[in-house]
Amino acid sequence: MLDHVFADAIGALRASLELAMLERQVVEERFTTDALLGDTRWETSYSIPGEGHPPRVQADMTLQWPTWSQTAYRSWLLSGELADVPAIEAEVVLRAQLLAEHPNPADLLSVLPHESPKMGRNILVRGTGLTVETIYGDDLSHPEYALEVSYWGSLELHSDVLADGNLLDEMFKAAGSWISGTLISLSDSVQRSF
Numbered sequence: 001m002l003d004h005v006f007a008d009a010i011g012a013l014r015a016s017l018e019l020a021m022l023e024r025q026v027v028e029e030r031f032t033t034d035a036l037l038g039d040t041r042w043e044t045s046y047s048i049p050g051e052g053h054p055p056r057v058q059a060d061m062t063l064q065w066p067t068w069s070q071t072a073y074r075s076w077l078l079s080g081e082l083a084d085v086p087a088i089e090a091e092v093v094l095r096a097q098l099l100a101e102h103p104n105p106a107d108l109l110s111v112l113p114h115e116s117p118k119m120g121r122n123i124l125v126r127g128t129g130l131t132v133e134t135i136y137g138d139d140l141s142h143p144e145y146a147l148e149v150s151y152w153g154s155l156e157l158h159s160d161v162l163a164d165g166n167l168l169d170e171m172f173k174a175a176g177s178w179i180s181g182t183l184i185s186l187s188d189s190v191q192r193s194f
Helices: 005-019 067-079 105-111 159-163 166-193
Strands: 030-033 040-047 057-065 087-099 131-135 144-156
Touching: 005 040, 005 057, 005 166, 057 166, 067 159, 087 166, 105 144, 105 166, 159 166
Parallel strands: none
Antiparallel strands: 030 040, 040 057, 057 087, 087 144, 131 144
């Protein structure tokens, strides 16, 4: 078993999402390392149970462990002191797809929060806009629509969190219920478009 703060963060987020009764899209999970830069990235997707495949609404999440954070973490392990506070770069993209009608962006943004609840000392902030896609079949009739809105931020890992893995669980505790509730709000707001 890999004993590393980034692996612990992945486990804490996964536990929070599963506690919120969200369903993992297994084929959508990836763990990669950039061979040239050294950044490590974990990507996964979760949906409301019973959404089908592909789900109508889903959350795509990315946690990235940059090389500079790895260096700061190693330095802390060796010296016990933090010169730089390592951080995990986080992004949550909420997606509604298979829509039969073009969604009204203003209606959707009105039901989505501007930011996440606190995760430790950190929050994720909603991006400045919303993306709407138009998807055509081969015959170019009856288009489907999809939309995405993203939240992002840095999750700083201060020395108290690095020293006590239970604080990582506390840090990600609110993430599952926030993502679940936001997916339900998104689903309700586009319900007539499915």
